[in-house]
Amino acid sequence: MKIALVQQANTADREANLARSLKAIGEAATAGARLVVLQELHTGLYFCQTEDTEVFDQAEPIPGPSTQALSEAAAKHGVVIVGSLFERRAAGLYHNTAVVLDTDGRLAGTYRKMHIPDDPGYYEKFYFTPGDLGFEPVDTSVGRLGVLVCWDQWFPEAARLMALAGAELLIYPTAIGWNPQDPEDEQARQREAWITIQRAHAVANGLPVVSVNRTGFEADPSGVTAGSRFWGSSFVCGPQGEFLAQAPTDQETVLVTEVDMARAEQVRRIWPYLRDRRIDAYQDLLRRYRD
Numbered sequence: 001m002k003i004a005l006v007q008q009a010n011t012a013d014r015e016a017n018l019a020r021s022l023k024a025i026g027e028a029a030t031a032g033a034r035l036v037v038l039q040e041l042h043t044g045l046y047f048c049q050t051e052d053t054e055v056f057d058q059a060e061p062i063p064g065p066s067t068q069a070l071s072e073a074a075a076k077h078g079v080v081i082v083g084s085l086f087e088r089r090a091a092g093l094y095h096n097t098a099v100v101l102d103t104d105g106r107l108a109g110t111y112r113k114m115h116i117p118d119d120p121g122y123y124e125k126f127y128f129t130p131g132d133l134g135f136e137p138v139d140t141s142v143g144r145l146g147v148l149v150c151w152d153q154w155f156p157e158a159a160r161l162m163a164l165a166g167a168e169l170l171i172y173p174t175a176i177g178w179n180p181q182d183p184e185d186e187q188a189r190q191r192e193a194w195i196t197i198q199r200a201h202a203v204a205n206g207l208p209v210v211s212v213n214r215t216g217f218e219a220d221p222s223g224v225t226a227g228s229r230f231w232g233s234s235f236v237c238g239p240q241g242e243f244l245a246q247a248p249t250d251q252e253t254v255l256v257t258e259v260d261m262a263r264a265e266q267v268r269r270i271w272p273y274l275r276d277r278r279i280d281a282y283q284d285l286l287r288r289y290r291d
Contacts, residue, residue, distance in 0.1 A: 001142060004028030004036045005255040007234040007247045009216025014044045014058070018066060021083075022073050024254050029077035031256045034103075035142050037082045039214045039234075040150050040175040041096070044086075046214070046230075050222045051126040059088035063107060067099055075105030080140045082147055084173040086127075087112070096128045098147045098173055100138045109138030113149040114158065121179065121225055124151070135161035143168040143261060146207070150174045153198050153211065157285070163205035163274075168261060170201055174213040177230035191231050191249075199241035206239045206268040208259050215250055239267040 006024040010017050021042050028036045041047075043066055047055045060066060066085050074081045080102055087097035096113035112131030116124045135158055137144045146167025152158045153172045162170060176194060178187045202209040215232035235246040236257050245257035268274065284290055 001035065001259055001261050002031070002033045002256055003210060003236060003259050004031065004033035005210065005212045005234045005236065005245075005247065005253070006036060006038050006042075007212060007215055007232050007251075007253045007255065008039060008042060009230075009252055010042070010045055010214060010218070012045055018043050018069060022069060025073045025079065025081060026077060027254050028256060029079050031254070033079060033256050035080045035082070035140075035145075037171055037210055037212045038084060038173060039212045040084045040173040041086060042084055042173075042214075045218050046175045046228065048124045048127060049121050049218070049220045049225065049228060051123050052221070055127065056088075056094060059086045059094050061089075062087050062097060062099060062110060067101075067107060070099065070101050071105040071107065074101035074103060078103045080108075080142050080145075082145065082171055082173065084149065089129075093129055094127060095131060096124065096149055097131075098149055098171075100140060100145060100147060102140050103142075108140050109136075109147075111136070111138070111147045111149065113152060115151045115155055117151045121220070121228055135165060137162055137165050137167040146170045148172050150176065153194070153201070156201065156204060159201035159205055163207055167207065168264065169259075170205070170207050170209045172198065172209070172211040174211055174234075175230065176213060177218075177228040180217075180226045180229050187231075191233060194231075195233065195235065198235075199237050202237050202239055203241040204273060206264050206271060206273065208239055208244075208261070208264065209237050211235055215247075215252060239264045 087095040102108040114131040118125040146162030219227040247253040
């Protein structure tokens with residue numbers, strides 16, 4: 001199956017961002033993609049660099065305007081689309097939510113981001129309520145998709161639970177970048193850690209992984225920090241962690257690559273981790289820490 005990753009640099013013009021995403025979806029479909037994955041919060045700037053109550057005006061219901069636009073694009077081009085939106089569930093209740101549109105435009109499913117960070121430049125706990133839909137894959141015409149979001153990618157438990165629920169592909173819409181004030185060696189370590197942990201999820205679960213990040217520089221509106229330079233590097237790897245395709249750090253890209261969806265079965269036969277799991281001995285995983 002051909003899969004397309006849309007890596008963009010965003011601006012404050014939300015309508016223009018969405019229009020560019022829709023254009024990229026068309027380009028991906030023309031190139032033969034059957035699944036198109038967009039980056040985290042792709043309709044706007046990454047607003048979590050600061051805490052500002054006016055930003056909640058950007059949130060929208062699901063289904064809503066952006067979902068409708070993605071639905072129409074999915075039906076028009078006959079592709080499955082994974083989008084990432086700022087969901088307004090109710091007044092004062094918001095989520096970081098991924099949506100999956102099937103080839104007929106139907107909203108096949110949603111996933112609300114479960115792990116919510118709170119770090120300098122990533123003040124997501126101010127904006128997002130932790131997800132309550134669990135780690136449930138979404139069934140589509142191209143397979144069962146294990147959709148997670150950004151900070152989720154650092155947690156092996158999330159990937160494993162998606163795999164145990166029958167996911168055939170792990171997908172991570174993402175927004176992560178460098179602090180421009182960090183030294184180059186630290187920047188390199190952070191990017192490599194981000195790549196390594198996701199390749200490890202592929203290996204540990206015998207599944208392909210799709211990770212889509214944004215690119216470009218976005219200033220901190222408060223001026224407190226040096227802003228964020230998103231490192232792009234969107235990639236696809238196979239079930240042994242092997243790179244199938246990778247985008248550059250600093251360019252917008254519609255990255256299209258072929259993924260052999262049947263290969264996971266063969267890999268799991270020679271590396272049967274699910275068979276050898278000691279589920280009788282993992283009780284302490286339900287504890288915060290073993291004192």
